Amino acid sequence: MLDSHAQTDRIAEILQAHQGLEGPLLPILHAIQESFGYIPEAAVPQIAKALMLSKAEVHGVISFYHDFRNKPSGRHVLKLCRAEACQTVGADAVADRIRRALGIDWHETTPDGRVTLEPVFCLGLCACGPAAMVDGRLVGRVDEGVLAEVAK
Amino acid sequence: MKLYVPLDSAAVALGADRIAQAIRDEAAARGVAVEIIRNGSRGMVWLEPLVEVVTDAGRIGFGPMTPADVPGLFGDLASHPRALGLVEDLPWMKGQTRLTFARVGVIDPLSLDDYRAHGGLAGLERARGMSKAEIVAEVTESGLRGRGGAGFPTGIKWKTVSEAPGAQKYIVCNADEGDSATFADRMLMEGDPFCLIEGMAIAGLACGASKGYVYLRSEYPVAIRIMREAVRIARAAGILGPEFDMEIRVGAGAYVCGEETSLLNSLEGKRGIVRAKPPLPALQGFLGRPTVVNNVISLASVPVIMARGAAFYKDFGLGRSRGTIPLQIAGNVRFGGLYECAFGLTLGQIVNEIGGGTASGRPVKAVQVGGPLGAWFPPALFDTPFGYEEFGAQDGLIGHAGLTVADDTVDMLQMARFAMEFCAIESCGKCTPCRIGSTRGVETIDRLARGDASALPILTDLCNTMKFGSLCALGGFTPYPVLSALTHFPDDFARAKEAAE
Numbered sequence: 001m002l003d004s005h006a007q008t009d010r011i012a013e014i015l016q017a018h019q020g021l022e023g024p025l026l027p028i029l030h031a032i033q034e035s036f037g038y039i040p041e042a043a044v045p046q047i048a049k050a051l052m053l054s055k056a057e058v059h060g061v062i063s064f065y066h067d068f069r070n071k072p073s074g075r076h077v078l079k080l081c082r083a084e085a086c087q088t089v090g091a092d093a094v095a096d097r098i099r100r101a102l103g104i105d106w107h108e109t110t111p112d113g114r115v116t117l118e119p120v121f122c123l124g125l126c127a128c129g130p131a132a133m134v135d136g137r138l139v140g141r142v143d144e145g146v147l148a149e150v151a152k
Numbered sequence: 153m154k155l156y157v158p159l160d161s162a163a164v165a166l167g168a169d170r171i172a173q174a175i176r177d178e179a180a181a182r183g184v185a186v187e188i189i190r191n192g193s194r195g196m197v198w199l200e201p202l203v204e205v206v207t208d209a210g211r212i213g214f215g216p217m218t219p220a221d222v223p224g225l226f227g228d229l230a231s232h233p234r235a236l237g238l239v240e241d242l243p244w245m246k247g248q249t250r251l252t253f254a255r256v257g258v259i260d261p262l263s264l265d266d267y268r269a270h271g272g273l274a275g276l277e278r279a280r281g282m283s284k285a286e287i288v289a290e291v292t293e294s295g296l297r298g299r300g301g302a303g304f305p306t307g308i309k310w311k312t313v314s315e316a317p318g319a320q321k322y323i324v325c326n327a328d329e330g331d332s333a334t335f336a337d338r339m340l341m342e343g344d345p346f347c348l349i350e351g352m353a354i355a356g357l358a359c360g361a362s363k364g365y366v367y368l369r370s371e372y373p374v375a376i377r378i379m380r381e382a383v384r385i386a387r388a389a390g391i392l393g394p395e396f397d398m399e400i401r402v403g404a405g406a407y408v409c410g411e412e413t414s415l416l417n418s419l420e421g422k423r424g425i426v427r428a429k430p431p432l433p434a435l436q437g438f439l440g441r442p443t444v445v446n447n448v449i450s451l452a453s454v455p456v457i458m459a460r461g462a463a464f465y466k467d468f469g470l471g472r473s474r475g476t477i478p479l480q481i482a483g484n485v486r487f488g489g490l491y492e493c494a495f496g497l498t499l500g501q502i503v504n505e506i507g508g509g510t511a512s513g514r515p516v517k518a519v520q521v522g523g524p525l526g527a528w529f530p531p532a533l534f535d536t537p538f539g540y541e542e543f544g545a546q547d548g549l550i551g552h553a554g555l556t557v558a559d560d561t562v563d564m565l566q567m568a569r570f571a572m573e574f575c576a577i578e579s580c581g582k583c584t585p586c587r588i589g590s591t592r593g594v595e596t597i598d599r600l601a602r603g604d605a606s607a608l609p610i611l612t613d614l615c616n617t618m619k620f621g622s623l624c625a626l627g628g629f630t631p632y633p634v635l636s637a638l639t640h641f642p643d644d645f646a647r648a649k650e651a652a653e
Contacts, residue, residue, distance in 0.1 A: 022363075022439060023401075025421030030370075030402055051421075064423040064580075066405035067370055083332030083574075084520055084567070088483035088558040089511065121407055121524075121574065123371050124335040125165050126554065127197035127481065127488025136373060140165035 004042065010035055011043050015050045025051060025061055029068055038069045074109040074116040076150035079133040080142070082119045086129035089141075094130050095119075097144050115150045153179070153186045155225070156204040156211065158257070160193035160342050161374045162335070166216065168201035174222040175203070182226055192343015194257035195490035196244050204239055205229060213239040244487065247506070249468060251476045252453045253336075253492045256343030262381055264389055267346045273391070275458030279354045284314050287358035291454060293462035295474030299336075300326055300410075300447030301522065301551040301625070303540045306454075309444060312434040313359040316442035321361035323352050323396075324419065324438055324445045327368040327375070328403050328410040331523025333482040333554030337448035339490055340478075341368070341375040344452070345382035349391065349398065351451035354458055355444055356396035364398035365438070366448075367415050370405055407578040411624045412445040414580055425580045426624045447552070449478060468494035473539035481507045483520075483556035500534030503557055514559035518641065520567075522551025524574055525629035527636035528564065547636065549629070564641035569597040571633040575626060586627025589618045593634065600645055608645075611638070 014031045018024040028047060032039055039062055048055045062068045080095050102110055102117060109116040125131035128140035134149050157172040158164075172188055179186040194202060194213075202215035205225060212229055213236040214221065224232045239245060250256075259266040267273065279287050292307025313321055325348065329337040341348060352364045368376055379400045386392045406424045408414045413427035416438050437443025453475065457465045466474045473495035479502060481488050486508035503509070503519055510516055518528040527548035529536065536546050543550045558567075572593035579586045593614055599607035615631035622628040638645060 023420040026401065026404060026418065030404070057422075060423055061421065064406065064425075065403075068404060084524060084570070085333045085483040085554075085556045087567075087570070088556055088562060120371060120405075121578070122330055122332045122334075123161070123165075124329065124338040125162050126333045126335055126483065126556070127485070128162050128166055128200070129483070131165065133371075138161050138165035138374075140162060 007036070007040060007042065008046065011046050015047065025053075025058070029062060033068060037072045041070065074113050076115045076135055077118060077133075078115055078146065078150055079118045079120040079123075081121070081123050081125070081129060081131040083122045083126075085122075085126035086131055089129045091130035094143055098147065101144060101147055114152075153184055153226075154189070154206040155186060156189050156191045156206075158193045158200065158202065159190035159261070159374065159378070160200075161338060161372065162197050163193050163200040163202065164374065166200045167218070170219055171201045171203060171217050171222065174219040175225065178222050178226060184226060189260045191259065192256040192261055193339055193490075194239060194245065195253070195339065196242070196487070197489040198487050199236065202236075202239075210238045210240060212237065213242065244489070244491065244506075248492050249476050249494055250492050251456045251465065251468075252347075252449060253340065253344070253478055253490065254456070255347065256339055259344065261343050261345055261378055262385060264346065264385060264391075267344075271459060272346055272455070273350060275455035276350050276353050276391070279357050279458050284358055284360060287354065287458070288314050290462050291358065291457060294457045294465040295462075295469070295472070296450065296453055296457060296465070297473070297540065298447055299449035299453070299477070299552065301331075301549065303550075306446060306450050309434055309446070310355065310358050312432065313361070313442045313444045316435050318442045320363070320441050321359055322438045322441060322443040323355045323359065323361045323364040323398075323451075324416065324443055325352055325364065325366040325448055325451055326410065326412060326415055326445055327366050327372075327448050328415060329372075329448070329552065330369060330407040330410045331525070331552055331554055333520065333556040334480050334523055334552045335482075335554075336478040336480050336490055336552065338372050338375050340448055340452050341372070342378050345379050346386060346391075347452045347455055348379070348448055349382060349386050351454040352398055353391065353396050354454050355446065355451060359442070359444055361442075361444065362394070362396055364396065365419060366398065366400045367403060367409070367419055368400055369403040369409075376400065376402055406580075407574075408580045408624075408626055411626060414624070415445065416443065423580070426582050426626075428623060449552075469539075470494075470496035470537060471539050471541055473541070477538065477550070477553050479506075479538070480552075480554040481557070482554060484510045484512055484559050485557040486511050495537075495539045497538050498534060499529055499536050499538065500531070502538065502555065503534065507555075507557060510557060510559040512559045512561075514561065516557060517560040517562055518558050518564065518567075518637075520556040520558070520633060521554075522549045522632075523554050524571060525549075525625055525632055526551050526554075527632045528567065528640060529636070530640040532640070547639075548632065564637040564644040565597065565601055568634045568637040569594060569601070571630050572597060575630040579626060583621070583623040583627060585618045585621035586623070586630070589614055589622075589627060590630060593618075593630070597634075
């Protein structure tokens with residue numbers, strides 16, 4: 001974890017790197033999340049000042065989008081597709097078994113901080129579902145076997 | 153030895169990266185020099201990972217490959233257990249008319265030389281010798297309609313932007329392909345990114361726009377990587393430059409941002425809230441300036457139209473649905489994937505003949521056409537020809553041409569409930585019918601599930617309100633899957649009633 005000075009400096013760097021873009025807020029938020037794993041609360045006033053927005057506006061944008069998180073995820077992020085094409089090949093049953101095995105529901109993290117489970121609506125793998133994404137890696141025809149990849 | 157191993161997301165999700173590595177390892181162990189080209193997918197997802205080996209006779213396919221099948225590629229190819237023969241001769245490939253997807257799966261997606269050698273940039277070169285009005289007229293004449301779902305004539309939209317006053321105009325590509333059962337945009341961007349770039353550059357010439365954006369969803373990491381690399385290469389080669397340049401922007405997981413006005417707000421760095429129309433984005437779009445917002449496939453269809461002429465393209469299709477459409481056959485289906493053909497095949501031909509029926513082997517019960525906001529079609533309507541007006545006449549839509557096949561184990565009441573639940577999760581919240589209606593819809597369907605038949609007229613009334621009172625297609629079209637499930641599969645709703653009694 002970075003100390004607060006290092007964090008402020010890193011965010012300032014990101015803001016600097018996005019100067020001159022038209023509509024820079026989403027690229028900035030993506031860069032911050034990539035850097036820290038989430039959007040730290042302290043980033044909000046810093047971004048607001050740089051872009052001449054209110055803190056409420058920045059907060060409103062962060063909270064609107066499913067991708068942005070305001071606290072760190074587990075060591076692994078497991079996203080399971082819940083959309084129709086995957087449902088027709090048993091995605092719901094797979095998700096139920098995985099939720100039971102992990103002992104958590106959607107959007108939750110296991111108490112040991114190992115896995116965060118998130119729903120996703122379509123990974124574009126609709127002809128080889130059920131689909132999943134494990135730490136950014138795509139998996140087709142997924143089943144409980146995927147749990148081995150998030151075991152550590 | 154030269155091989156093709158797809159980098160396409162579906163192929164990778166089924167192990168293509170591991171196959172590529174196994175080939176490298178095996179070749180190294182044998183001391184054989186190999187050249188592995190990571191291509192797009194041919195669209196036969198049930199055969200992925202599909203490896204192609206270049207021979208004197210042509211490219212021979214092997215699939216679906218497992219690492220254990222790799223050593224055999226270095227032996228007698230004809231007797232390999234996964235050998236499929238020449239890929240071009242496979243029935244799935246021969247039955248298609250690949251215009252927009254002509255190069256996908258064939259070329260190295262990031263080789264400009266390959267792109268040029270397969271007809272790329274001919275459209276842009278022709279457009280450079282034409283006036284703005286001539287380019288617009290050519291696209292209008294082709295009959296191309298928005299492939300994102302709305303089906304609005306592309307040429308008319310371009311004309312509005314082209315003639316709009318304004319020093320700065322934009323071409324925005326909607327690559328927020330969030331509909332379940334759709335992956336044509338993804339496959340095109342991963343398999344032939346220069347085609348989209350060329351289409352956007354032509355749109356830029358036609359409209360006098362010097363800047364373009366691709367709004368690409370974050371769920372597509374491979375497409376993002378390939379598009380960014382392709383833009384860099386195109387810029388270095390002078391295809392993009394001061395006359396027209398573009399950026400790839402990544403979405404953040406909001407389905408509603410596939411709606412054009414919501415997309416524009418998101419691109420501006422705001423919440424993805426839908427804007428009321430008018431003003432049209434063509435006149436006041438990105439940053440309030442004249443903006444073309446087109447789907448990936450619409451823009452990627454432009455280079456072939458410009459290269460071969462409007463008449464050539466228009467010659468395909470039926471009625472007012474001209475040209476070709478990349479069908480995406482998905483869900484519980486035996487042969488799933490992408491199949492580009494002229495409009496006009498019947499739904500039954502698509503599902504049963506091309507798709508081969510269900511993967512489970514059980515009877516097909518319903519097919520959802522056009523994504524989560526599309527209607528469910530029963531086999532009784534399988535004679536409906538694939539076209540914008542033809543599906544509209546059956547209270548459905550073709551949308552982005554994705555089809556979700558479901559077998560007889562699907563519970564249509566649950567699918568109707570899911571449609572409402574999805575709308576509630578993804579609603580931007582701007583208009584009441586969508587924001588509140590979707591939540592009330594879930595509750596009303598739950599009443600039906602408990603056997604409360606008095607909820608039925610409330611549900612149809614609610615759907616009516618959402619359909620006519622919502623600002624955009626999210627709230628406006630969610631009734632399609634709900635009402636079609638109710639109309640065509642009343643037993644699924646009645647069965648719940650009996651269970652409660």
